[in-house]
Amino acid sequence: MVLLRLFSFLLGHVSLVVRGEFLEKFVNLAASRGIYLWDITRIDKDKVRVKVRIADVRPLRHIARATQSSFKVRERRGMPFMINRLKKRKLLALGGISFLVTLYILSSFVWFIGVTGNDKLSDEEIKNAAAQAGLRRGVAKWNLEPKEIEKSIREQLPSVAWAGVYIKGTHVVIEIAERKLVQEEPHKGPAHLVASKAGLIKEVLVLNGQAKVKEGDTVLPGSILISGEILEEVKPEPFNQPLPAGQEPPEPQYISRFVQAKGIVRARVWYEGYGECPLSETVEKLTGNQKTSHRIKFKGKEIIISGPKTSPYQHFEVKETVKSLPKWRNYEIPVEVTTVHYLEKVVTRLQHGLTGAKQIAEEKAMAEVSAKLPKDAKIVERRSEVVNTGQQENLVRVKVFVETIEDIGVIKPLKLTEEAKG
Structure with missing residues (x-):
């Protein structure tokens, strides 16, 4: 029903007032001949109002004569009549079209x-x-x-x-x-200060705890630097009488006191990085110039609305976006709107040479090392060497070795037994 009325609007329809004694026969005869009448309203005993498509008005004249009826057009509606009215008022039509086009263009942008x-x-x-x-x-x-x-x-x-x-x-x-950043509360219980990485001890400053390493010692990750367990000697009660002959004094007794180790332990730490660069290479770079093509694809056929059919550039990159029309009543409309971007590129052949390639490879190796360095690390020595594979190749390989002095201590909580806690 809705589709029939939609087509009636597109094709145009009229409202008729039909007069006669045999109105039921008029309606039935029109229906039997495939003429669709709708919005049938009785006005009087011998008059009804109906709506009918323009194309069916002429056949209704024969039916009116056959049923001794007559009709008059009271109202005209639909696209054809609108177009006829607009033809007589061209400026109004042009203004309306311009308004719709402007509205569509403005609605196509983000404001x-x-x-x-x-x-x-x-x-x-x-x-x-x-x-x-x-x-x-x-x-x-x-x-x-x-x-x-x-x-x-x-x-x-x-x-x-x-x-x-x-x-x-x-x-x-x-x-x-x-992101909900959860800040970890600092550990407040007994703990060791252990090495976060391997290194050669350079300096030890104990603020709390007992030092387990000294300058010149080599440590591995997890080695205890400053212990949170402090051994304290238990002094025996005073004994005034001399010891019997041949009896040695008792060995000293110690008890453990647990604290949170604190201090600064600096060590020499070594890092290694690797980088490579060809002696000559081809580099592609976007220029920023681009051409855009808008297309509509319908049932396998593609229509170019605007823009070039193919890329106007010799070297280019293509970016394509495809958007389909939304479904209407679970019916998928086979129409796709495609936007094709042709991005211009320039292709350059770079000749680095041995010196230039070595410098670039060294920078890459140093960047790899820098990503590993903590913020407080102090670089004391840096050297690089070219890796020789024994083969002739269009590539320079470089290794970078960096020595730093940095604080390597991190807190490691102590797990105490019930006896130690007591």
Whole structure:
């Protein structure tokens, strides 16, 4: 029923007032000949109002004569009549079309950006992170990739655990969930100070506890540097009488007192990094120039609405996004809107030479070492050497060795027995 009325609007329909003595015969005869009448309303004993499509008006004349009836057109509705009226008022039609086109164009861009779910992070920080992926006011919606924007926000803001980007008309909502950073309370009970890494002891400063290493000792990860167990001698009660001949004094007795070891233990620590670089290589780089093509695919046929059919660049990268029309009443419309971006690239052949390749490889090796160094580490020596594989190849391999002095002590809680606790 709804589809029939929709087609009637598209094709045009009229409202008729039918007069006659045999109105039931008029309606039945029209139905038997496949003429669809709707909204049938009786006005008087000999008059009814009906609606019928334009194409069926002429056949109704024959039925009216056969039933001794007559009708008059009271109202005209539908697309054809609207077009005829607009033809007489071309400026109004042009203005309406221009308004619709302008409204469609404006609705295809993002004008409002909202942020929800943030607590510690400001709206501006999140919007700036999203702008790095192309989300800003005035950008076309077809150029947005929500997944890329979400990834950009998570990468640039480590405190963001999850991000979601939703496009609602001209409004984009960024929803985030921040990480709940749980701060561990410092250990307050008895503990050792142990080595976090291997090294050669350079300096030991005990603030609490008992030193277990000295300068020049080599330690491994987990070795006790300062013990949280302090042995204290138990002094015997005074004995005024001399010991019998041949009897030795009793051996000293010790008791354990447990504390939290504190101090600074600096050690010499060595690191190694590796890097390589070819003597010559081909590098591809995006220039920033791009051409965009918008296409519609329907039942295997592709229609280019705008933009080039193929890439205008010699070297290029293609990014393609495909969007399907939403389902209508569980019916999937076989239409896809495709946006193809042709990104121009320049291909350059770089000749580093032996010296340049060695420098780049050394920088890569040093970057690998720097990622392992703690903030308080003091570099005292650095040297590099070229790795010779004995084969002639278009590659320079470099190893970097770095010596630092750093505090290697970390707290390790003591597990005491019930007897020791008592």
